[in-house]
C-alpha cells in the first residue's frame with residue numbers, strides 16, 4: 001500500500017525538487033525558498049530519490065537521507081517524501097506520471113538546479129517531462145552558461161518564460177520552463193562528502 005503524499009489541496013501549485021540529498025544541505029533549502037517565491041508555488045516537496053539513474057555509485061541508505069532531509073526542511077511549506085521508493089520509480093518521467101495520477105487537480109512544477117538542465121537531454125523521456133509539467137530552473141555557480149546553451153534549452157527555446165515573468169510558471173501550460181537568476185550558493189553534497197572523508201582520514205592518521 002502506497003503511503004499518502006504530503007497533504008495538499010486541489011488547485012495548489014506544488015514544486016517537486018527531486019534529488020539524492022546525500023546529504024541534504026542549505027543549498028536545497030535556499031533554492032526551495034526561492035522557488036516558492038519566484039514561481040508562485042504553494043508548496044515544495046523534496047522527492048528523496050532511491051538513486052539517480054545516471055550516477056554510477058549508489059547514495060547513502062534512504063532512511064538516513066530522509067531523516068536528515070526532514071530535520072533540515074523545517075519550513076511550513078516544504079515537505080519531504082520518499083514516494084519514489086514507495087512507487088518503485090527511479091526515472092522522473094515515471095514518477096511524474098504516477099504523482100499526477102495520484103493527485104488530481106493539483107498543478108506540479110519540476111524544479112532543478114542549472115547543472116541538471118545542462119544534462120536534462122540525457123534523462124529518460126525528457127521531452128515527455130517538459131511536455132507534462134512546467135520546469136523551474138534555479139541558477140547554480142558555474143552552470144549558467146552550460147544550462148542556457150544546453151540541448152533542452154535550445155530545443156524548447158520557444159517555451160521559455162523570461163525570468164522577470166517567473167511568477168507565471170506555476171500556472172503555465174506545459175511545455176514551459178523558466179530560468180531564474182537567484183542569489184547563488186556554491187554548496188554541494190559532493191563537497192560535503194569529500195570534507196567528511198577528509199575529516200575521517202585525518203582522524204585515522206591521528207590514531
Ligand SMILES: Nc1ncnc2c1ncn2[C@@H]1O[C@H](COP(=O)(O)OP(=O)(O)OP(=O)(O)O)[C@@H](O)[C@H]1O
Nearest residue numbers: 018019020021027112113116140185187188189190
Ligand atoms: N547549491 C545549489 N544551487 C542550485 N541548485 C542546487 C544546489 N544544490 C543542489 N541543487 C539542486 O538540487 C537538486 C538536488 O540536488 P542533489 O541532491 O543532487 O544535491 P547536489 O549538491 O547537486 O549533489 P551532488 O554534489 O552529489 O551532485 C538538483 O536539481 C540540484 O541541481
Ligand SMILES: O=C(O)c1ccc[n+]([C@@H]2O[C@H](COP(=O)([O-])O)[C@@H](O)[C@H]2O)c1
Nearest residue numbers: 018019020049052054091092093123124
Ligand atoms: O529520469 C531520469 O532519467 C533522471 C536522470 C537523472 C536525474 N534524475 C532525477 O533528477 C533529480 C536530481 O538528481 P541528483 O542525483 O542530481 O540529485 C533526482 O530526482 C533524479 O531522480 C532523473
